[in-house]
Amino acid sequence: xxxxxxxxxxxxxxxxxxxxxxxxxxxxxxxxxxxxxxxxxxxxxxxxxxxxxxxxxxxxxxxxxxxxxxxxxxxxxxxxxxxxxxxxxxxxxxxxxxxxxxxxxxxxxxxxxxxxxxxxxxxxxxxxxxxxxxxxxxxxxxxxxxxxxxxxxxxxxxxxxxxxxxxxxxxxxxxxxxxxxxxxxxxxxxxxxxxxxxxxxxxxxxxxxxxxxxxxxxxxxxxxxxxxxxxxxxxxxxxxxxxxxxxxxxxxxxxxxxxxxxxxxxxxxxxxxxxxxxxxxxxxxxxxxxxxxxxxxxxxxxxxxxxxxxxxxxxxxxxxxxxxxxxxxxxxxxxxxxxxxxxxxxxxxxxxxxxxxxxxxxxxxxxxxxxxxxxxxxxxxxxxxxxxxxxxxxxxxxxxxxxxxxxxxxxxxxxxxxxxxxxxxxxxxxxxxxxxxxxxxxxx
Numbered sequence: 001x002x003x004x005x006x007x008x009x010x011x012x013x014x015x016x017x018x019x020x021x022x023x024x025x026x027x028x029x030x031x032x033x034x035x036x037x038x039x040x041x042x043x044x045x046x047x048x049x050x051x052x053x054x055x056x057x058x059x060x061x062x063x064x065x066x067x068x069x070x071x072x073x074x075x076x077x078x079x080x081x082x083x084x085x086x087x088x089x090x091x092x093x094x095x096x097x098x099x100x101x102x103x104x105x106x107x108x109x110x111x112x113x114x115x116x117x118x119x120x121x122x123x124x125x126x127x128x129x130x131x132x133x134x135x136x137x138x139x140x141x142x143x144x145x146x147x148x149x150x151x152x153x154x155x156x157x158x159x160x161x162x163x164x165x166x167x168x169x170x171x172x173x174x175x176x177x178x179x180x181x182x183x184x185x186x187x188x189x190x191x192x193x194x195x196x197x198x199x200x201x202x203x204x205x206x207x208x209x210x211x212x213x214x215x216x217x218x219x220x221x222x223x224x225x226x227x228x229x230x231x232x233x234x235x236x237x238x239x240x241x242x243x244x245x246x247x248x249x250x251x252x253x254x255x256x257x258x259x260x261x262x263x264x265x266x267x268x269x270x271x272x273x274x275x276x277x278x279x280x281x282x283x284x285x286x287x288x289x290x291x292x293x294x295x296x297x298x299x300x301x302x303x304x305x306x307x308x309x310x311x312x313x314x315x316x317x318x319x320x321x322x323x324x325x326x327x328x329x330x331x332x333x334x335x336x337x338x339x340x341x342x343x344x345x346x347x348x349x350x351x352x353x354x355x356x357x358x359x360x361x362x363x364x365x366x367x368x369x370x371x372x373x374x375x376x377x378x379x380x381x382x383x384x385x386x387x388x389x390x391x392x393x394x395x396x397x398x399x400x401x402x403x404x405x406x407x408x409x410x411x412x413x414x415x416x417x418x419x420x421x422x423x424x425x426x427x428x429x430x431x432x433x434x435x436x437x438x439x440x441x442x443x444x
Contacts, residue, residue: 008042032303060166066267110154142202176257190432344387
């Protein structure tokens with residue numbers, strides 16, 4: 001009976017991950033729910049475990065949902081299109097400047113929304129802008145690949161930009177404030193190194209000159225986003241005010257974490273205020289959010305964690321503990337490099353969502369001192385958020401990105417992607433992990 005339980009749980013995990021890789025355009029909540037049902041039927045997760053699982057993932061899921069609601073409201077305002085038009089103007093005919101502005105745009109979108117939302121927002125906008133500028137397919141690739149890599153990796157500096165990071169924070173009993181204090185500097189330096197390496201890799205293929213955008217935007221009828229544009233001083237002032245509000249909401253999440261207020265509560269309040277603002281400004285009621293909000297994220301997070309919990313209960317984490325604990329406990333640098341490398345490997349084999357959950361559950365059973373536990377968790381996040389980018393299958397965000405760009409007429413093969421990441425990602429991960437160890441040692 002025990003062997004059947006183990007076999008069913010392992011097969012449910014492998015088949016769930018396999019289906020997500022095989023059909024990335026299918027709602028991932030479907031395979032996660034089916035896999036979770038089989039794990040429950042196998043007996044590796046009991047009904048009493050479900051309450052504990054729900055408590056673990058609920059705050060993270062609500063925070064991400066509230067953030068996505070804010071993103072949908074910003075889209076209603078035309079904010080993202082306005083921002084994209086602004087960066088095209090700031091490029092001022094320079095392909096090099098556009099490269100750096102594109103990466104900055106993707107970085108900020110992840111900080112203000114989340115990594116999956118950033119990919120879904122920025123990729124279609126970049127495709128339209130690059131097409132409108134008349135760039136050839138091979139000239140678009142540097143902007144699209146670097147933008148996707150930066151957007152996904154940018155979830156590392158702050159835990160609130162990635163749902164799996166938030167779930168893991170709950171598991172290790174670490175506040176969002178503490179996560180950011182220990183992680184922001186090393187991860188941001190790592191992103192700078194990553195951006196620099198991407199620039200060096202793509203320098204020869206970047207167009208040095210691109211069409212300049214007229215002072216008042218693209219000519220009527222030529223701009224792919226013309227429906228939402230009315231570029232005047234009032235619109236710019238309004239967008240600036242919206243941006244300040246969103247920034248204040250993001251800051252409030254960290255302030256709430258510092259004083260012990262639930263982060264999810266502040267996120268819900270922020271999204272509610274923005275919904276009310278839209279209602280007054282555009283006369284659009286909040287009812288459309290019932291249809292537009294991706295509620296399936298709640299189902300996916302819950303189903304995936306049920307499967308991982310089952311793997312934990314059948315002994316996967318016990319095995320990892322026996323292998324890893326002697327090295328992790330031998331010093332902060334060893335803990336950082338080992339956990340970051342392991343999570344990078346697991347993420348590229350099985351996707352970063354289940355990989356980080358497995359890694360985090362393993363850490364909580366190692367009986368580590370508080371500082372070693374924290375640095376091991378943060379190293380796991382680096383492996384999960386940055387190391388996972390070695391292959392397109394490492395994250396759901398890159399899987400979605402690959403689907404969007406191919407649908408948009410720009411063919412990017414796995415080989416083309418790997419030629420970039422095989423150079424940039426390992427160096428970035430090792431650099432960030434070493435900086436993390438010394439930064440945390442300096443802080444404490």
